Amino acid sequence: MxxxxxxxxxxxxxxxxxxxxxxxxxxxxxxxxxxxxxxxxxxxxxxxxxxxxxxxxxxxxxxxxxxxxxxxxxxxxxxxxxxxxxxxxxxxxxxxxxxxxxxxxxxxxxxxxxxxxxxxxxxxxxxxxxxxxFSYRRTPALTLARTLVEDGRLGEIRHVRAQYLQDWLSDADAPLNWRLDRETAGSGALGDIGAHSVDAAQWVLGDSIAGVSALLHTFVPTRPVSGDAQGLGGSGDASGERGPVTVDDAAAFTARFAGGAVGVFEATRYALGRRNANRLEINGSRGSLAFDFERMNELEFFDGDDPTAEQGFRTIHVTDADHPYAGNWWPAGHGLGYGDLFVHQVADVVAALDGGEPVRPDFREALGVQRVLHAVETSAADASRFTPVA
Amino acid sequence: MxxxxxxxxxxxxxxxxxxxxxxxxxxxxxxxxxxxxxxxxxxxxxxxxxxxxxxxxxxxxxxxxxxxxxxxxxxxxxxxxxxxxxxxxxxxxxxxxxxxxxxxxxxxxxxxxxxxxxxxxxxxxxxxxxxxxFSYRRTPALTLARTLVEDGRLGEIRHVRAQYLQDWLSDADAPLNWRLDRETAGSGALGDIGAHSVDAAQWVLGDSIAGVSALLHTFVPTRPVSGDAQGLGGSGDASGERGPVTVDDAAAFTARFAGGAVGVFEATRYALGRRNANRLEINGSRGSLAFDFERMNELEFFDGDDPTAEQGFRTIHVTDADHPYAGNWWPAGHGLGYGDLFVHQVADVVAALDGGEPVRPDFREALGVQRVLHAVETSAADASRFTPVA
Amino acid sequence: MxxxxxxxxxxxxxxxxxxxxxxxxxxxxxxxxxxxxxxxxxxxxxxxxxxxxxxxxxxxxxxxxxxxxxxxxxxxxxxxxxxxxxxxxxxxxxxxxxxxxxxxxxxxxxxxxxxxxxxxxxxxxxxxxxxxxFSYRRTPALTLARTLVEDGRLGEIRHVRAQYLQDWLSDADAPLNWRLDRETAGSGALGDIGAHSVDAAQWVLGDSIAGVSALLHTFVPTRPVSGDAQGLGGSGDASGERGPVTVDDAAAFTARFAGGAVGVFEATRYALGRRNANRLEINGSRGSLAFDFERMNELEFFDGDDPTAEQGFRTIHVTDADHPYAGNWWPAGHGLGYGDLFVHQVADVVAALDGGEPVRPDFREALGVQRVLHAVETSAADASRFTPVA
Amino acid sequence: MxxxxxxxxxxxxxxxxxxxxxxxxxxxxxxxxxxxxxxxxxxxxxxxxxxxxxxxxxxxxxxxxxxxxxxxxxxxxxxxxxxxxxxxxxxxxxxxxxxxxxxxxxxxxxxxxxxxxxxxxxxxxxxxxxxxxFSYRRTPALTLARTLVEDGRLGEIRHVRAQYLQDWLSDADAPLNWRLDRETAGSGALGDIGAHSVDAAQWVLGDSIAGVSALLHTFVPTRPVSGDAQGLGGSGDASGERGPVTVDDAAAFTARFAGGAVGVFEATRYALGRRNANRLEINGSRGSLAFDFERMNELEFFDGDDPTAEQGFRTIHVTDADHPYAGNWWPAGHGLGYGDLFVHQVADVVAALDGGEPVRPDFREALGVQRVLHAVETSAADASRFTPVA
Structure with missing residues (x-):
């Protein structure tokens, strides 16, 4: 062995x-x-x-x-x-x-x-x-999405709308933590969750963002320095000392892809009720896709080649033996969970060692995401002016 | 009488x-x-x-x-x-x-x-x-949305995301019509359907858009001048003469509301599979709302005051006797259709004559929407630079 | 003229x-x-x-x-x-x-x-x-369902599950009305709403129920004789006189269709939260369908002929120009309401006069539904024993 | 240690x-x-x-x-x-x-x-x-369901509808396996998946089924003895030898609970498109619940105590820190998968050893499920006559 x-x-x-x-x-x-x-x-x-x-x-x-x-x-x-x-x-x-x-x-x-x-x-x-x-790439539904786009099933891509919505900062007294500190985290919603959207959109499309026009906003500028963490958020000491939030609470930007698609991106941790809604919707000339991580086992696919009277978004339960990754687990319909994505990720990593097929994204590709985040920050600081991704 | x-x-x-x-x-x-x-x-x-x-x-x-x-x-x-x-x-x-x-x-x-x-x-x-x-205001679900916001049930509003997605131009050979002519229609998706989103968002929030950063795009610059109209689109004569599309095919913009909320708006007639998805989602500090006209009888309401373990978006079937307009029609659960909105509209108009309660929006309020559309066009022509609504 | x-x-x-x-x-x-x-x-x-x-x-x-x-x-x-x-x-x-x-x-x-x-x-x-x-036949989605079955798109039908769920009697103090009186109404949930399910199932399948095994139940045997009606139910005078409910509150039965399908039917006015959930789900060897009147503009269709990795229930928004009835109304995506079904019904009736194409169901066909209801009552009175439809 | x-x-x-x-x-x-x-x-x-x-x-x-x-x-x-x-x-x-x-x-x-x-x-x-x-009891959503019922949030229970729908036998040429053999498996859909529905319904209600009226059916009486298994089903050798299916393909029964609720149960492996739809819907006098394992992280809860105009089924994403089991895993909104249920099960088992709190169901309680299955078979063999659970 x-x-x-x-x-x-x-x-x-x-x-x-x-x-x-x-x-x-x-x-x-x-x-x-x-x-x-x-x-x-x-x-x-x-x-x-x-x-x-x-x-x-x-x-x-x-x-x-x-x-x-x-x-x-x-x-x-x-x-x-x-x-x-x-x-x-x-x-x-x-x-x-x-x-x-x-x-x-x-x-x-x-x-x-x-x-x-x-x-x-x-x-x-x-x-x-x-x-x-970028573990969300390992979601079977998103991998299937990429395959459909790659196979031309969506035709020419016109629209991308990507939202990553969480709500653990909705309470203005949730405590400070490292994710709210620019020094440690680099940025706020933008880098924490918006980065996932940028990566997923570029990867599924097989295209890259050429430029952006962006807005960053911090709703709650100070938060309690102490409190009880729970999950990502928690319950801060509202009557105690407050420290500054030095990152964005929300990021929103429009984008132009190199291939001509128009994108609309949004990342926030203030979308009350959206616990982890990592959503991606794509419209092309032949088909469309919609995904929401809160229903991670499902992919919505609209096939414009169906007869008009029978067209509709199909809810594909991406758990069949011939779906990506799914055949290694349970019978069809027995869904996967968040933790399983990391299993896929390390399985891919191990397979890539010793001369195996490289696994994307490598550092080079991840640098591309970083450049988009940088363009977002640059545009936001310049009155949202359209800013090419350098 | x-x-x-x-x-x-x-x-x-x-x-x-x-x-x-x-x-x-x-x-x-x-x-x-x-x-x-x-x-x-x-x-x-x-x-x-x-x-x-x-x-x-x-x-x-x-x-x-x-x-x-x-x-x-x-x-x-x-x-x-x-x-x-x-x-x-x-x-x-x-x-x-x-x-x-x-x-x-x-x-x-x-x-x-x-x-x-x-x-x-x-x-x-x-x-x-x-x-x-602005007939969509007469949707019982949106009227209920406004009431909930007005009553403070959403708390401080942080996010608005409004999308108006149609798909009757997805086919690049759908024929030209007056809605694609700047002279007649003024603008494209922006004024045709984006205007509804702007009006609905401002009305439901009881707030106004202070400024925007916008992008307009035309995917298909020429279309057949003749063809068979069907619904709003149809099937053009692909081999015949083509004329210019002089309006936007899609509009996307970020917005800042006077009261501090961040908005993301999108209007397009190229979202294949979305026949008439007039969507509005609002997140506040106490609650959230979501609406999609393709399910016009439903309003999603998340009440942040519910105990945590019982929180979730409620699908309210807005057809009960004590819902706006609904009591005049059928028993609960027997939904209304698009045509019924216009019945509500003229009923409101008639009630407002002869000294009745004025009905909104009047021309003054509708001018406010026009100013937002203008700011969108100005920003789009100026590299998406943030543009205050004059 | x-x-x-x-x-x-x-x-x-x-x-x-x-x-x-x-x-x-x-x-x-x-x-x-x-x-x-x-x-x-x-x-x-x-x-x-x-x-x-x-x-x-x-x-x-x-x-x-x-x-x-x-x-x-x-x-x-x-x-x-x-x-x-x-x-x-x-x-x-x-x-x-x-x-x-x-x-x-x-x-x-x-x-x-x-x-x-x-x-x-x-x-x-x-x-x-x-x-x-039987006005629900005029729902475009159900008419489309029938067409798909008729065209063989579902293959051999194995399962029918039909539920008609309302909730206007959930409150044990809702007042008596004629729908609760056997003399006037004939039966309760069975004839009032279950009859719709029986008719829809037989019509969509193009098949007839051969026999049933049934259970009828009355949850609340007496109700206030006076009170304020609201919609179908209302608020009775809880402290006043009560009179007997002489019909079933709920009906549930299994069925065998002549063509071999197995059916499960349920009708109730005690399904709290289901305002008017007239649901029909059909599974065949090639395809499946699902419908819920609370989303009357939608039909779910699963096409077993799709490639496995792309299979899923499609949500067809049955409002396109080439859908039944829909082309006479609004552009695609602008849904119809309950009242519009009756417009379809009388349009069909007028078209059938003067030697036009007969419209189903005529009295002969409606008698068939009556016979099923009768078999349900007979079975329920005989310890649910399987009872052929005479 | x-x-x-x-x-x-x-x-x-x-x-x-x-x-x-x-x-x-x-x-x-x-x-x-x-x-x-x-x-x-x-x-x-x-x-x-x-x-x-x-x-x-x-x-x-x-x-x-x-x-x-x-x-x-x-x-x-x-x-x-x-x-x-x-x-x-x-x-x-x-x-x-x-x-x-x-x-x-x-x-x-x-x-x-x-x-x-x-x-x-x-x-x-x-x-x-x-x-x-009975691992489905370990689904956080169903555990929450039981808590809500136990706390009286549904009031008096009137209706239970439980469906367990799979589709791996839809293809009449899927191969024989041990699950289709009475000797090995005991029964077909009834014991394989219907047993889960019976257990879940009795457990969530805290009540037991008093009697049933049942129908069992075998759609495809013979199947290829050899073929390629895939998941639970697969692709049989259609031209080769066929052997007998000796169990039920589908089970359907109405039930009366000891506490007065009316139940409708269905189990099948022929519901094309329903990969693993283990559904439970409960209606009470104060509230209602709905669950479908294909969306195992969600529970629908209708609270009849909400103001009428705000009532609706809430989609609770059962992944918060204060939901059953969920706090041991990931932040809110990061869902669990099928495999995680077994983790919950063995964690409960280990906690129950050495004098810990007993974990249900033990063999005594599981015997109760067996008796219901037996009554179903008895009724089905006796023209669906209502049969008390002995």
């Missing part, structure tokens, strides 16, 4: 837990060339990292990521920390010859992302792979 | 037919102070106007609107013609002391709309009323 | 108003061979009948239906009264040579229905037509 | 894989008193069992379940084999002092189920626990 793929996971919050679950589950449902094993969990605080490792079933920990990426027994470094740490960790790992899976957005600035992409290209020449964790 | 209200209807296409059906039906379901009667139908072509009058059950016709608005026996002039004719007809009618119901958009330019609003104000002093036909 | 069709409408409550609206509207939207006119409205109470006639715009009234059906100037008798009066009025009208449109269910017993069907057959020999008002 | 819970899993097909995934995942997301470990996998065929164990990451195998249940190092026997083997394995395991988790339906006959329940009761006196794998 081939030797295992050994992974160092950096970070053990929401994303770290999701990735570790995935590394453990993937070999049980997917036929992988090598067996992945999480070798070490990395966190700054020893006690908390040890507790997380125990809960997640990982034997070893490191409190210094530099030590982790230097370990002989590590093949892949999986970065699940905030965006301000990505460049340093990723570049050190690449220099040490490790494959890197890095959470999105790739970095907090275009400059960092460019540096990472350059390092990735240099490493690629040595057979080292990079991946950026 | 009080003397009837006598109406001259100008125009007998889609809109004219809808209005005439409404004038006839309203007194059968609504308790009106006076009985409306369509006294005369006005059209330029005598034979076609006569045929329409016969079909629609109207005894008299006129081929010159000037004669019609001058008739002693006419109380209300109901204008159902393209936008380029509105100002002349409306102003003549007001000068003759007739109440005026004018289809939307009010005019093809802000200048015309201002002139009409001025004439309306002058006439109002003489007890003459004006109305602009 | 051909002479008008003159109609006597008997009854002026919910159904009478709906029919009269339809007679008036049909010639404005449908191209009819003759022009219908409601000549006379018939009601027992002179003052109330006069008031209704005034509101509905009918010049003449009669308080004795015998006088009305004898009038020389009446061509069609339109019966909108409770079931216990149908046989007498219809048979007198047929004897007088009038065409008859009779509300459903055809009668309160099989014996009456058989007598009516016999009279109808005798009259048919004289060119006199009968129709039974 | 406490010693682990060691499990023997018997069976390694669809259900075995689901259970093993769950045993491995549960301790990573749930705070369990002891750590579960799958000690041994049991299968009849050594090579296939070894291959499955390798894939699923289990070190040891046994080919004789008798050896497995006798092992000293096993605490729990988890039975994932067809129904005809349940009684023997479970009773041996209980005799050996092992806790038993047994897949549903508990057995293939009431006699076997009674024997198992008796053995369970005898073992319970020794502190040994039994569980039956």
């Amino acid at each position: 081939s030797r295992p793929v050994r992974i160092a996971v950096v970070g053990h919050a929401f994303m770290g837990a999701a990735h570790i679950h995935a590394w453990r589950t993937a070999p049980r449902f997917f036929d992988l060339p090598r067996h992945p094993e999480v070798a070490v969990l990395v966190g700054r605080d020893e006690a908390r990292t040890r507790a997380a490792a125990d809960r997640l079933g990982i034997a070893e920990i490191e409190t210094d990521w530099r030590a982790a990426v230097a370990r002989e027994d590590v093949d892949v470094v999986d970065i699940c920390t905030p965006g301000n740490t990505h460049a340093a960790i990723a570049e050190a790992a690449l220099a040490a010859g490790k494959h890197v899976l890095c959470e999105k957005p790739l970095a907090n600035s275009v400059a960092e992302a460019e540096s990472m992409a350059a390092a990735a290209e240099e490493a690629a020449a040595r057979g080292v792979r990079t991946f950026c964790g | 009080s003397r009837p209200v006598r109406i001259a209807v100008v125009g007998h296409a889609f809109m004219g037919a809808a209005h005439i059906h409404a004038w006839r039906t309203a007194p059968r379901f609504f308790d009106l102070p006076r009985h409306p009667e369509v006294a005369v139908l006005v059209g330029r072509d005598e034979a076609r106007t006569r045929a329409a009058a016969d079909r629609l059950g109207i005894a008299e016709i006129e081929t010159d609107w000037r004669a019609a608005v001058a008739r002693e026996d006419v109380d209300v002039v109901d204008i159902c013609t393209p936008g380029n004719t509105h100002a002349a007809i409306a102003e003549a009618a007001l000068a003759a002391g007739k109440h005026v119901l004018c289809e939307k958009p009010l005019a093809n330019s802000v200048a015309e709309a201002e002139s009409m609003a001025a004439a309306a104000e002058e006439a109002a002093a003489r007890g003459v009323r004006t109305f602009c036909g | 051909s002479r008008p069709v003159r109609i006597a409408v008997v009854g002026h409550a919910f159904m009478g108003a709906a029919h009269i609206h339809a007679w008036r509207t049909a010639p404005r939207f449908f191209d009819l061979p003759r022009h219908p006119e409601v000549a006379v409205l018939v009601g027992r109470d002179e003052a109330r009948t006069r008031a209704a006639a005034d509101r509905l715009g009918i010049a003449e009234i009669e308080t004795d239906w015998r006088a009305a059906v004898a009038r020389e100037d009446v061509d069609v008798v339109d019966i909108c009264t409770p079931g216990n009066t149908h046989a007498a009025i219809a048979e007198a009208a047929l004897a007088a040579g009038k065409h008859v449109l009779c509300e459903k269910p055809l009668a309160n017993s099989v014996a009456e229905a058989e007598s009516m069907a016999a009279a109808a057959e005798e009259a048919a020999a004289r060119g006199v037509r009968t129709f039974c008002g | 406490s010693r682990p819970v060691r499990i023997a899993v018997v069976g390694h097909a669809f259900m075995g894989a689901a259970h093993i995934h769950a045993w491995r995942t549960a301790p990573r997301f749930f705070d369990l008193p002891r750590h579960p470990e799958v000690a041994v996998l049991v299968g009849r065929d050594e090579a296939r069992t070894r291959a499955a164990a390798d894939r699923l990451g289990i070190a040891e195998i046994e080919t004789d379940w008798r050896a497995a249940v006798a092992r000293e190092d096993v605490d729990v026997v988890d039975i994932c084999t067809p129904g005809n083997t349940h009684a023997a394995i479970a009773e041996a395991a209980l005799a050996a002092g092992k806790h038993v988790l047994c897949e549903k339906p508990l057995a293939n006959s009431v006699a076997e189920a009674e024997s198992m329940a008796a053995a369970a009761e005898e073992a319970a006196a020794r502190g040994v626990r039994t569980f039956c794998g």
Whole structure:
């Protein structure tokens, strides 16, 4: 049997837990060339990292990521920390010859992302792979969407409307956290969730955004510095000290794609009642698609080639054996969940090692998303003027 | 019994037919102070106007609107013609002391709309009323939406997303018609359907758009000059002569409301599969609403005051006896149709005559919509730069 | 021009108003061979009948239906009264040579229905037509459903599940009314709404129910004799006198169709929250259909011939120009309402006079529904034993 | 640290894989008193069992379940084999002092189920626990449904309609498999999926079915003996030998609950397009609920206490931190999948060991489901006559 793929996971919050679950589950449902094993969990605080490792079933920990990426027994470094740490960790790992899976957005600035992409290209020449964790691409419904577009079933694409709507900041007294701090998170709704929309739209269309006209807004400029976190939000101490929110609460922009489509994008964490509505709707000359992650097992497809009297959006339950990824799981109709996307992601990553088919997006492609985010911020700062993606 | 209200209807296409059906039906379901009667139908072509009058059950016709608005026996002039004719007809009618119901958009330019609003104000002093036909306001679900916002059930409004999606131009060979001609229609998707979104959003919020950043686009610059019309679109003669489309095919813009909300608007006639998706979604600090005219009898309402574990968007079937307008029709659950909105509209108009409660929007309020459309065109022509609504 | 069709409408409550609206509207939207006119409205109470006639715009009234059906100037008798009066009025009208449109269910017993069907057959020999008002057949979506089944698009039919769910009796103190009285209404949910399901299922399938196994139940055996009616239900005087409910509150039965399909039927007025959910779902070997009248403009169609990865229920918005009836109304996507079904019904009736294509269901076909209802009651009274439809 | 819970899993097909995934995942997301470990996998065929164990990451195998249940190092026997083997394995395991988790339906006959329940009761006196794998109870949405009913939010329950619709037998040439063999499976759709509906309805209502009137039907009496399995169905060799289907293809029955509610149940594997529509709808005097497993993260709740004008079915996305089970997983709106239900199930099982709160259903409660299935078969064989549940 081939030797295992050994992974160092950096970070053990929401994303770290999701990735570790995935590394453990993937070999049980997917036929992988090598067996992945999480070798070490990395966190700054020893006690908390040890507790997380125990809960997640990982034997070893490191409190210094530099030590982790230097370990002989590590093949892949999986970065699940905030965006301000990505460049340093990723570049050190690449220099040490490790494959890197890095959470999105790739970095907090275009400059960092460019540096990472350059390092990735240099490493690629040595057979080292990079991946950026735009996990929604691993939703079977979105993968099917991409296939339909690629096969020309939508014809010429005219419209894209992408909304990523959450509501965990609706309460003006939800507490501050790192996602509201520009230094750590880079941006707010834009980079946290809008980045997913940009990536998904460009990927499904096989096209890129040429320019944008954007608006950023912060509804609640200060929030309690302490409180009880719950999920992403929680309940802050309304009567206590407040600190500044230094990122956007909402981003909205129109876009022109290189291929001629018109896009409308919106990202917010104030859409009360929309817990995680990552929506994508595409209209072409031959067909249309609609997707909402709150119903992640479904894809709506309108086939303009159907006879007029029989046309309608079809709700495809994307759980059949011949749908992407789905055949590895349960019988048709037995849906998948959010956590399963990460299983798909790491299965794809493992398959890409050792000369396998590269998995998109690599750092180069993720840099493209970063450039769109940058154009959005530039336009928003310039009275929404149309700004080409550099 | 009080003397009837006598109406001259100008125009007998889609809109004219809808209005005439409404004038006839309203007194059968609504308790009106006076009985409306369509006294005369006005059209330029005598034979076609006569045929329409016969079909629609109207005894008299006129081929010159000037004669019609001058008739002693006419109380209300109901204008159902393209936008380029509105100002002349409306102003003549007001000068003759007739109440005026004018289809939307009010005019093809802000200048015309201002002139009409001025004439309306002058006439109002003489007890003459004006109305602009933003008929979607008469949807029970949207009226309920406005009530919920007015009652504070949504709290502070943060987000508006309004889409008006149709698809009758998806076929690049659908024929030219007056709606694609700038001279006649003023604009394309923007004024035809985007105007409805602007009006509905401003009305439901009780707020106004302060500025916009916009993009206009024409996907198909030329179309067959002849062909078979069907519905709004049809099948053009693809091998024959083509003429220019001089209006926008699609409009997209971000907006800032005076009260602080962020808006995203989109209007298109290229959203294949969306036959008439007039959608409005609003998120506030206490609640949210969602509406799609393709399910016109339903309003989605999310009440943030519900206990967390029981929160969800409620699908309210807006057909109960205590819903707006609905009690005049059928038992609960027996839905209304598009044509019934016009019945509500004329019932409101009749109730407003003779010193009744004014009905919104009057020309002054409709001018406000026109100003937003103008700002959209200005911004689109200026690289999407943020443009205040003058 | 051909002479008008003159109609006597008997009854002026919910159904009478709906029919009269339809007679008036049909010639404005449908191209009819003759022009219908409601000549006379018939009601027992002179003052109330006069008031209704005034509101509905009918010049003449009669308080004795015998006088009305004898009038020389009446061509069609339109019966909108409770079931216990149908046989007498219809048979007198047929004897007088009038065409008859009779509300459903055809009668309160099989014996009456058989007598009516016999009279109808005798009259048919004289060119006199009968129709039974199963108006839901006129829903464009259900007409399309029938076409799809007829064209073999569903293949061999295996399953029918039909539910007619209302909720106006959910409140145990809603007042008694004629629909709760066996003498007047014949039965409860079974005949009032279950009859629609039976008719729709048999018609869409082109098949007939061979036998049933049934359960009838009355949840609330007594109700206030007085109270405020609202819609179909209302608010009874809870502290006052109560009278007996003598009909079923709910009916549920399994069925076997002659062609081999298995059916499950349910009718109730206690399904809280389902205002008027007239649902029909059909599964065949090649395709499936689903319909819910609360979304009357939509038909769900699953085409088993689609490639597996693209299969899904399509939501067809049945408002296109080439859908049944829809082309006579508005552009695509501008939905119809409940009242419009009656317009379709009378348009079909007028087209069927004077040797036109017969319109289904006639009395003979409606008798078939009555026989199913009878088998349901027989089975329910015999411990749900399977009971063939005689 | 406490010693682990060691499990023997018997069976390694669809259900075995689901259970093993769950045993491995549960301790990573749930705070369990002891750590579960799958000690041994049991299968009849050594090579296939070894291959499955390798894939699923289990070190040891046994080919004789008798050896497995006798092992000293096993605490729990988890039975994932067809129904005809349940009684023997479970009773041996209980005799050996092992806790038993047994897949549903508990057995293939009431006699076997009674024997198992008796053995369970005898073992319970020794502190040994039994569980039956009605896994749908672990859906957060259905758990929430039960809480709402238990809290009286639905008032007096009037209606239950439960449908379990699949379509993997729609193709008349799908191949024979053990689920179509009476000897192995006990019954067809009835026991395979109808059992889930019976259990869910009784559990959510906190009530039991008093009697039924039933119909069973087999649409396709013979099927190819060989072919390519895919999911549950597949593609049979249409030109080859056919063998008999000895179970029901579809079951439909009406039911009366002890508490007065009327139920309508249907189970089929011929509902083309319904991949796994496990639906439950409940109407009470104060509220209503609707659930469809194809949207397993959603529960529809109608609260009759809402003001009339605001009433509607709420779509609750049952993924909030304060929803059952959900808080252990992801942030709100990030849905769960089918596989996650089994994680909930084993987490509940582990929590119930060592004197924890008993987990329902135990064998006694599962016997109740078996008795309903038996009454259904008895009624179906007796012309659908109403048959009390013995």
